Amino acid sequence: MTPVQAATIPLFLASKDVAVQAVTGSGKTLAFLIPVVEAILRKKFKKHQAGALILSPTRELAQQTHAVAAALCRHCQLKEPLLLVGGSSASSSLASTRPVTADLQAFQETGHDILIGTPGRVEDILTKYSVIDTSELEYLILDEADVLLNLGFAITLQSILKRLPKMRRTGLFSATTSSTNASLKEWTGRAGLRNPVWIDVAVTTNVAETRTAQATPTSLTNYFLVCPLDEKLSRLAAFLQDHSTEKVIVFCLTCACVDFYGNALKVLLPTVSIEPLHGKMVQKRREKSMERFRSDAEGGTLLCTDVAARGLDVSNVNWVVQFDAPQDPAFYVHRVGRSARAGKSGNSLLFLTRKEEAYVDLLKMRKVPLSPLPSSERCCPFIYENVEEGNDKGATKRKTDKSNEEEPTKRTIRCNDGSEIEDIFPKVKELVLSDRDFLEKGTKAFTSYIRAYKEHHCSFIFR
Structure with missing residues (x-):
């Protein structure tokens, strides 16, 4: 009991x-x-x-x-x-x-x-x-x-x-x-x-012989990753590839984002099982997605909105990834609670841009312990990344070919061990340009994301 x-x-x-x-x-x-x-x-x-x-x-x-x-x-x-x-x-x-x-x-x-x-x-x-x-x-x-x-x-x-x-x-x-x-x-x-x-x-932890209350289970380890906005999807793809044999739940901000990212990742990551789930799906599709995710013995990824943040119990969820921070910071606790249930161990990962890094301090004030993602993870950014001061997105410097100024610039997405991960942004762009359905889904996702981002409860951070 x-x-x-x-x-x-x-x-x-x-x-x-x-x-x-x-x-x-x-x-x-x-x-x-x-x-x-x-x-x-x-x-x-x-x-x-x-x-x-x-x-x-x-x-x-x-x-x-x-x-x-x-x-x-x-x-x-x-x-x-x-x-x-x-x-x-x-x-x-x-x-x-x-x-x-x-x-x-x-x-x-x-x-x-x-x-x-x-x-x-x-x-x-x-x-x-x-x-x-x-x-x-x-x-x-x-x-x-x-x-x-x-x-x-x-x-x-x-x-x-x-x-x-x-x-x-x-x-x-x-x-x-x-x-x-x-x-x-x-x-x-x-x-x-x-x-x-x-x-x-309440949950308490003993640190340095002092009892500290926390809002998440002690068997749950919370990580965060800070990277430029236009690298988030590439780093998420690398993370899902590395954890393809584990059960992962990925939270997005809107239903349209789930549709767009879900379709894109299914094409770009054919070896990863991805199931979408959001409130605008018809009930039969929602049930089928949950059933396939629950029954997948070889891992699988559930890409969803906050409709899956409350109460859902899926056994052996290894990672909860918050690709977008929730509009209400109270939902952070409910999202990560899909892992480490009934005393089992689990992990969570929160993606943030450099301008959103203050969100970590806010969560710590709410008794949520967080630590940087270990460097052993391939999607972890390179520590000594050089950032352009004038770039609003905080993107890493891009290599340009001076001999041909019309050639598209090539972006380098570096890992913490000095290696590089694939930049899938050009492939997503190709899908959008070649398929009208992807274009429409991408337009809806962008519009809904901007609207939802504007309505963040923590507007002093997410602005």
């Missing part, structure tokens, strides 16, 4: 409302599922009554929670939980993509004690249909509560709460650091928590 489970389960079973904060991968899912299943076993519900409702901010997280809950219910000989998520397709028979009518029919035929879903689909069913009886609901769980309460779900949640009994147990679960905990405290009353017990499971 993990510390968060040991602290939460007895209180939840004793009919206490709880607000739980713990680092990613610490076992929060079982911390609320075990009391929920115990409550269902104690009290017999009628066929059309629901005993527990678990809300998740994304479909992927809801599906993951459903899989864990289903296994637990089978072991306890309970009915399988009902999964209620959007992204429906009338021709699909999958529980995760079927229409509302199929969900209602499944509930009427079988009856389900536990409901797991996203706010939009749950509200749709509770407000428009009178099939599910929530009058005897025992537990309401808000998983990744800070996202549910801050990303436009406020009105939807209020609509759901009006249809639930006030005499219930409510649990808020989050991995958000304590520095951003104020928003959760504001919502405890509105979410129906009465005198909640606050559980904060």
